[in-house]
Every structure is written in C-alpha cells, then in structure tokens.
Amino acid sequence: MISLSNIKVSFETGSQSVVAVQDVSLHVDRGDVYGIVGYSGAGKSTLVRVINLLQRPTSGRVEVNGQDLLTLHPKELRAARKKIGMIFQHFNLMHSRTIYDNVDYPLKSSKLSKSERSKKVKDLLELVGLSDKMNAYPSQLSGGQKQRVAIARALANDPEILLCDEATSALDPKTTLSILELLKKLNQTLGLTIVIITHEMQVVKEICNKVAVMEDGRIVEQGDIVSIFSRPQVELTRDFINTATHIDQTLEKLRVHPSLLHMKNNDIFCKISYIGDRTSEPVISTLTARFRVTTNILFANVEILQQTPIGNLIVVMSGTASDLDEALRYLQSAQVAVEIIDSRHLQNSKVGDLA
Numbered sequence: 001m002i003s004l005s006n007i008k009v010s011f012e013t014g015s016q017s018v019v020a021v022q023d024v025s026l027h028v029d030r031g032d033v034y035g036i037v038g039y040s041g042a043g044k045s046t047l048v049r050v051i052n053l054l055q056r057p058t059s060g061r062v063e064v065n066g067q068d069l070l071t072l073h074p075k076e077l078r079a080a081r082k083k084i085g086m087i088f089q090h091f092n093l094m095h096s097r098t099i100y101d102n103v104d105y106p107l108k109s110s111k112l113s114k115s116e117r118s119k120k121v122k123d124l125l126e127l128v129g130l131s132d133k134m135n136a137y138p139s140q141l142s143g144g145q146k147q148r149v150a151i152a153r154a155l156a157n158d159p160e161i162l163l164c165d166e167a168t169s170a171l172d173p174k175t176t177l178s179i180l181e182l183l184k185k186l187n188q189t190l191g192l193t194i195v196i197i198t199h200e201m202q203v204v205k206e207i208c209n210k211v212a213v214m215e216d217g218r219i220v221e222q223g224d225i226v227s228i229f230s231r232p233q234v235e236l237t238r239d240f241i242n243t244a245t246h247i248d249q250t251l252e253k254l255r256v257h258p259s260l261l262h263m264k265n266n267d268i269f270c271k272i273s274y275i276g277d278r279t280s281e282p283v284i285s286t287l288t289a290r291f292r293v294t295t296n297i298l299f300a301n302v303e304i305l306q307q308t309p310i311g312n313l314i315v316v317m318s319g320t321a322s323d324l325d326e327a328l329r330y331l332q333s334a335q336v337a338v339e340i341i342d343s344r345h346l347q348n349s350k351v352g353d354l355a
C-alpha cells in the first residue's frame with residue numbers, strides 16, 4: 001500500500017543543512033496499522049508527511065497504492081491525496097464553522113448531490129459517535145471529541161490510508177484509549193490502512209500490528225509488533241518497551257530501595273520474558289520442583305499483543321551455584337529469555353548476556 005524507498009529529506013536553513021530523514025525504506029501493507037515511534041526530533045513528522053508529499057523528499061521514491069507519487073501531475077497528485085486522510089495533534093479544525101461544516105468541507109469539490117453530501121456527513125458523524133454535536137462549534141467540544149471530528153473529516157473522501165501525526169498526544173490516557181479504539185474499529189470495518197507516528201510505545205502497543213523505531217532520521221529497528229516486543233534488538237527499542245510495560249519504573253524503584261531485593265550471595269537478579277501461551281506459573285514452579293531454585297517475583301506483567309501474550313517478570317532467583325546454572329540453561333532451552341540485571345553469582349556478566 002505504501003512503499004518508501006531510500007527517502008532522504010534535508011532542510012537548508014541559511015548556511016546550515018539539517019538532515020531530518022536519512023535513507024529510510026518502509027513498506028506498509030494494505031490493512032496494516034503501522035506505528036512509527038521515536039523521541040522528539042527523530043524525523044517522524046517529516047517522514048509521515050512524505051507519504052502524501054506534504055513534504056517532498058530530497059531523494060528517494062514514494063509509492064502509494066501502486067502509484068509513483070513523485071511522477072504525478074498536479075491534478076493526479078490531488079486525486080491521489082484524496083485517498084490519504086490525515087489527522088494531527090491539535091486537530092486543525094475551522095473554529096468559525098460548525099462541526100457539520102467542518103466535516104462537509106472536504107466534500108465541496110465532490111460530485112455528490114446536496115442530499116447525498118448531507119447523508120455522508122451525518123453518517124460520518126454517526127460513525128465517530130458525534131451525531132448530537134452537528135450544530136456545535138469546535139470550542140464547545142472536548143479534545144477527544146475534536147479529534148473525532150477531525151477523523152470524520154479525514155474520512156470524507158473515503159481514503160484508503162489514514163496518517164495520524166501524534167493524534168493522541170494532546171489527550172488524557174482514557175480519551176487516548178477511546179480514540180485508539182475508534183481507529184481500530186475503522187481499520188477493521190473499513191479496511192483502512194493506518195500509519196501512526198507517536199513518541200509513546202503505549203500507543204503502538206494498543207493498536208499497531210507493525211512498528212518502526214526512529215532515531216536521528218533513521219529507522220533503527222522495524223518488524224511485527226510481537227517480534228519487536230519479545231526480542232527487541234536495539235537499546236532504544238528496549239527503552240521504549242520498558243517504559244510502555246512499566247519495567248523501567250520498577251527497576252528505578254529497586255535502584256532507590258535496593259533492600260527490597262533481599263539478595264544473598266548466589267542470588268541472580270534478572271528479567272524473564274516469555275511469549276505465547278506458556279504462562280509464568282509452570283516456568284516458576286519448574287524452577288523450584290526440578291532445580292530447587294526459589295524465585296522471588298518483584299514484578300510481573302502480561303501484555304496481549306495481536307492476541308499473543310507476552311510476559312515479563314523481574315525476579316530474584318536463589319539456589320546453589322550449580323542449581324542456578326542448570327535453571328538458567330533450562331530457561332534458555334524453554335525459549336524463555338533471561339536478562340541478567342545484576343548477579344553476585346555471575347560476577348562478570350553484563351546485562352543482556354543471556355538474553
């Protein structure tokens with residue numbers, strides 16, 4: 001559906017040149033909900049604006065739905081752009097017009113009759129749950145409601161793609177979830193392909209089936225959400241995941257209150273991660289039953305991503321040195337990832353040695 005190849009975007013400001021996007025290739029399939037995550041300044045907004053050529057790349061190729069956008073004439077490009085809706089962090093509604101008029105606005109150049117247009121606007125407002133706000137003005141709506149209006153407006157020309165530029169960043173967590181639910185519904189019922197850029201892995205976790213992680217204008221890691229969450233390859237991705245799964249808050253608490261660990265000589269302080277329907281209980285009970293290793297669970301979390309459970313535990317394992325070695329070998333053979341955080345037993349190991 002979307003294929004970006006070797007995209008570079010640089011901005012010339014006076015004597016300086018800023019490279020915002022550097023050699024990015026990205027492929028989004030029809031029906032994907034594709035997340036692009038990165039900290040501020042990573043180049044996400046610039047990249048997403050390349051998809052509808054709001055930002056022309058300095059070099060590279062932009063293909064959308066089989067069309068090479070950079071070769072289109074202005075009229076063809078306008079038609080192609082109608083099939084790509086976009087929503088923004090600050091909604092960008094017209095404040096002097098009613099909600100009805102905001103949604104109707106993109107239909108001005110359509111071939112629909114007046115009554116067809118009116119039906120379309122009403123249907124769209126119903127789809128986003130705002131039929132009763134038709135005659136209100138944007139200033140009379142909450143942030144979540146404004147974003148719903150923006151979504152209805154973005155859907156007016158029946159786009160096949162919806163680009164979301166930090167669409168939930170100005171909303172509280174509960175409203176964020178309701179907007180993500182709506183996007184999920186649109187993806188499932190209309191088959192809408194969605195690209196979401198965000199600085200929150202939490203958002204990606206809720207709704208995306210694929211994710212790319214951006215840093216300094218480059219994509220440093222990309223793949224399906226379950227692989228990325230269960231086996232992140234780069235430190236930045238781990239940081240984002242640890243924040244989204246609350247692991248870093250737990251580690252911070254343990255750093256501040258090390259007495260909570262109750263560690264003895266041989267003990268191993270580690271993170272255990274597993275994927276699929278294997279639950280933590282058999283793993284932990286096997287450690288005790290087969291290897292005489294007891295496990296103190298300091299934190300446990302299961303995320304369900306794309307119907308796949310991914311479990312993370314932070315534990316202290318206690319036992320004799322040889323029993324602990326055997327237990328670690330068993331965990332590895334059982335496809336359970338172990339990341340040593342600190343270990344007196346393995347004095348010289350680093351975090352991630354056994355991951």
Ligand SMILES: Nc1ncnc2c1ncn2[C@@H]1O[C@H](COP(=O)(O)OP(=O)(O)OP(=O)(O)O)[C@@H](O)[C@H]1O
Nearest residue numbers: 011013018020038039040041042043044045046047
């Ligand atoms: N029009 C512009 N002129 C000059 N530099 C720009 C322009 N637009 C973006 N940049 C620079 O390009 C880099 C990437 O910016 P971009 O807005 O794409 O990042 P981002 O990941 O979306 O961050 P944020 O979430 O803060 O918007 C930044 O260093 C930014 O200053």
